[in-house]
Amino acid sequence: MTKLKVAIQKSGRLSEKSLSLLKECGIRLSNGDRKLKTEAFNFPLEILFLRDDDIPQYVEQGVADIGILGANEVREKQKDISIVEKLGFAGCRLSLAIPKDEQYTGLSYFNQRRIATSYPAILSRFCREQNLDVRIEEIGGSVEIATGIGLADAVFDIVSSGSTLIMNGLKEVEVVAKSEAVLVANKNLSQEKDRLLKKLLFRMGAVKQASENKYILLNAPNEAIDAISAVLPGMKSPTILPLAQQGWSSIHSVVREEEFWEVIDQLKEFGAQGILVVPIEKMIL
């Protein structure tokens, strides 16, 4: 039987989230301990546990069919693979940072300076575009200590909260690229594997929709039903159920997480009471 081979990070920031995404898609893996590979027993899928740096190459060569990794790593490795879906976790940025007491004078600050990074390809492309003449010191990890030990004058690295930079006496001065976890795929998948990928993407879509939406229930006077329905259109239209108390109804609908607070304010103005908001586990449009 054809199996879709999925590469995920063996251990690191993406591992847990990648596994839990598969789990939320209803995929159960045959054992928890991470060997080199494991199989799902309710979906034709095989998981390969790899270093994230290696995933683009494995996917390009077809050793893995698809993979989950940071867009930053995809961009750095420049392999011939497709990004099929943004996954919305592991959000971060690739930034230039300099010692905090230095005065930053704009991009020309970096001219003739040494910049330490694990992302030499992205950095050199950026410097070429900006006509900067820099020396790139490529290092594998712990980039943030490079200025402190005299290896470089600046660093180019992943930043999320910025606390690592601060702890190392650095300040972020330029954001060069944004990143999040993405699903990548080999460009020549067989028809059968492509069908499996579509099936997986459908499930991922349902999980993502669910996380972006909330189920909302409230009580409202009947006069307010039209106004409330207008701000809570739901998937098709809201469900309206009469309450035992005359003149009142219960309204059920779905609301986007990002519109949530604004909608709640309007609902209160329309006289809604007893508003309940609950998470949705899966959502299929």
Ligand code: ATP
């Ligand atoms: P590996 O051993 O697999 O090579 P690694 O040390 O290169 O692991 P991690 O630090 O586990 O990688 O990070 C994996 C990915 O997670 C990064 O490529 C990036 O996309 C994302 N990431 C890294 N740091 C952060 C952060 N602070 N916040 C959010 N996402 C991050």
Ligand code: MG
């Ligand atoms: Mg890595």
